[in-house]
Amino acid sequence: MGSLLTDNDAMMQRADLCAECGGHAMMPKRRRPAAWLVMRVANAFFRLARNPVEAIADDEEWRAWEVDCFRLLHAPEFTAVCARDGHPSVSVLPGRDLSQDLAAGMLRPAHLAAAGAELRRAHRLHSRHHGAAWSHGDPHTGNFLFDAKTGRARLVDFEMRHHRELSEARRHADDLLVMLQDVCGRCARDEWLPLATAFLEGYGRGEIIASLAGLLRVPRGIPRVWWAVRTSWMRGAELARRMDALRAAVL
Ligand SMILES: Nc1ncnc2c1ncn2[C@@H]1O[C@H](COP(=O)(O)OP(=O)(O)O)[C@@H](O)[C@H]1O
Numbered sequence: 001m002g003s004l005l006t007d008n009d010a011m012m013q014r015a016d017l018c019a020e021c022g023g024h025a026m027m028p029k030r031r032r033p034a035a036w037l038v039m040r041v042a043n044a045f046f047r048l049a050r051n052p053v054e055a056i057a058d059d060e061e062w063r064a065w066e067v068d069c070f071r072l073l074h075a076p077e078f079t080a081v082c083a084r085d086g087h088p089s090v091s092v093l094p095g096r097d098l099s100q101d102l103a104a105g106m107l108r109p110a111h112l113a114a115a116g117a118e119l120r121r122a123h124r125l126h127s128r129h130h131g132a133a134w135s136h137g138d139p140h141t142g143n144f145l146f147d148a149k150t151g152r153a154r155l156v157d158f159e160m161r162h163h164r165e166l167s168e169a170r171r172h173a174d175d176l177l178v179m180l181q182d183v184c185g186r187c188a189r190d191e192w193l194p195l196a197t198a199f200l201e202g203y204g205r206g207e208i209i210a211s212l213a214g215l216l217r218v219p220r221g222i223p224r225v226w227w228a229v230r231t232s233w234m235r236g237a238e239l240a241r242r243m244d245a246l247r248a249a250v251l
């Protein structure tokens, strides 16, 4: 849904050094004018599909969430501000997103172990909105930047949010599921288990991983449509085989 909502060309063209931000290279985050409408429709679909997140349709609410989350996860090394024009502007983080590696067939277990470790760190932070531990809501490969120099992964893109009434454990398990669905749908068959298990080992929280087993069953009806989107329309039989194999490994 990202590029339907975010004006990525504007973001990349306008990445610039910002004196006010301690000399960091900053990039503006901009939404397309009709993003709110796409999000309203998406949220109605998410309810039917039992996807436990909302896309933050209200512009001001999104700006505040984007800046707050970026600072929560990346300060003091990196920063985010609301620029004079009211748009969020965030530090350019080192590395490149894991979706590019996945698309090029170059995603390795070490990348996913780093993403798992970063998600674990992020899940320990406190979210005032949830009144409990923080969660991302949409941590697929495109929202992790991996820095090959340091071996560190970092999260970006804060415009989806888990429903407040969900338990912390359920939100955390859902974050794991999002990443696994993305990798599952786009990796080679023989790479699936090594990649998935490296991610879960990097994450390392046994109680959340155990609770994930119940979420690894491919649903029917409208929730199946959302699974199809998340897994890049992988055929049902192959998807079920991969999820069964992972469930067996997890259990
Ligand atoms: N702070 C950042 N530093 C470096 N690259 C970024 C940063 N934020 C986003 N990107 C890059 O831009 C892409 C799109 O940004 P993102 O915030 O995920 O928007 P969307 O997915 O809604 O298009 C990311 O996949 C990543 O490659």
Ligand SMILES: [Mg+2]
Binding pocket: 002, 142, 143, 156, 157
């Ligand atoms: Mg994104």
